[in-house]
Amino acid sequence: xxxxxxxxxxxxxxxxxxxxxxxxxxxxxxxxxxxxxxxxxxxxxxxxxxxxxxxxxxxxxxxxxxxxxxxxxxxxxxxxxxxxxxxxxxxxxxxxxxxxxxxxxxxxxxxxxxxxxxxxxxxxxxxxxxxxxxxxxxxxxxxxxxxxxxxxxxxxxxxxxxxxxxxxxxxxxxxxxxxxxxxxxxxxxxxxxxxx
Numbered sequence: 001x002x003x004x005x006x007x008x009x010x011x012x013x014x015x016x017x018x019x020x021x022x023x024x025x026x027x028x029x030x031x032x033x034x035x036x037x038x039x040x041x042x043x044x045x046x047x048x049x050x051x052x053x054x055x056x057x058x059x060x061x062x063x064x065x066x067x068x069x070x071x072x073x074x075x076x077x078x079x080x081x082x083x084x085x086x087x088x089x090x091x092x093x094x095x096x097x098x099x100x101x102x103x104x105x106x107x108x109x110x111x112x113x114x115x116x117x118x119x120x121x122x123x124x125x126x127x128x129x130x131x132x133x134x135x136x137x138x139x140x141x142x143x144x145x146x147x148x149x150x151x152x153x154x155x156x157x158x159x160x161x162x163x164x165x166x167x168x169x170x171x172x173x174x175x176x177x178x179x180x181x182x183x184x185x186x187x188x189x190x191x192x193x194x195x196x
Contacts, residue, residue, distance in 0.1 A: 001013040002030045003093065013050040015149060016092040018122055028147065033100070038065050040072055045132075068127060072139040073132045074108070081193040082127040085142065088167060089122030091160065093150040095133055107133025110146045118162035119153065 003011060005027050011017040019032065026033040043059040051059050066072045074080060088095070095117035099110045112128045127145065131137050139145075 003152075005029055008032060008165050009151060011093070011150065012092070017088070019086060019088045019091045020159065031098075031147040031149045033144040034088075034097075034125070036139060036141055036143050037085045038067065038093045038141045039083045040064050041081040042065060043079075066141055070141070072141075074139055075128060076107075077130050078134065078142050079112075079128065079130040082129055082139070082145075082147040084125045084127070084145075085183075086107045087122065087124050088148065089117065089120070090150065091119050092172050094119060094153050095121075096149050096151065097146050098149070103145070106137060107131055107135075108137050117148075117162040119157055132190065156175070 008017065008027065012019060026035075041061050041063050044062050046061075048059040051057060064072075072080075072082075085126070085172060097111055097115050097117065103110070109132055110127045110132045112130070114126075114128060115126065117123070125146075125148075131140070
């Protein structure tokens with residue numbers, strides 16, 4: 001069940017949802033519009049020969065910052081990562097991110113598959129933006145880029161994302177090993193006997 005506008009406001013007042021900054025002008029009947037932030041990550045195609053996720057081989061990337069009032073040109077067929085202006089999350093509700101129909105109609109996809117934000121994940125969300133059109137699309141920091149919805153879950157999760165989530169501490173670092181992998185690696189380091 002999705003929260004309505006009045007229930008989103010109630011949950012904000014009770015501290016069950018964090019949404020900063022909040023503007024009532026961005027509140028829709030059952031969603032909240034979020035804005036595009038200033039940071040982008042693009043693939044460096046000139047130094048990337050291929051991507052092999054199973055072997056943890058990823059594209060070399062470059063990060064750039066676009067100031068408010070400036071523009072980022074997203075060319076046809078290109079994918080980039082961006083971030084939201086808003087910081088949000090909830091321990092109580094499942095949050096889902098979706099595109100805006102006005103932008104979908106011009107060919108902008110704001111996320112490929114990663115549309116779920118687990119309870120316990122507080123973040124500036126990362127967008128996986130692709131231009132599906134045959135003409136460039138201008139992206140401007142501060143434009144309304146996506147919408148989030150809040151839905152109830154059957155019960156509180158046994159494991160909160162804060163304790164098990166790969167991106168719990170840094171959502172902008174995109175190739176973070178799983179927490180289980182990090183823990184096992186740390187255990188190996190700790191268990192090694194000191195050399196004399």
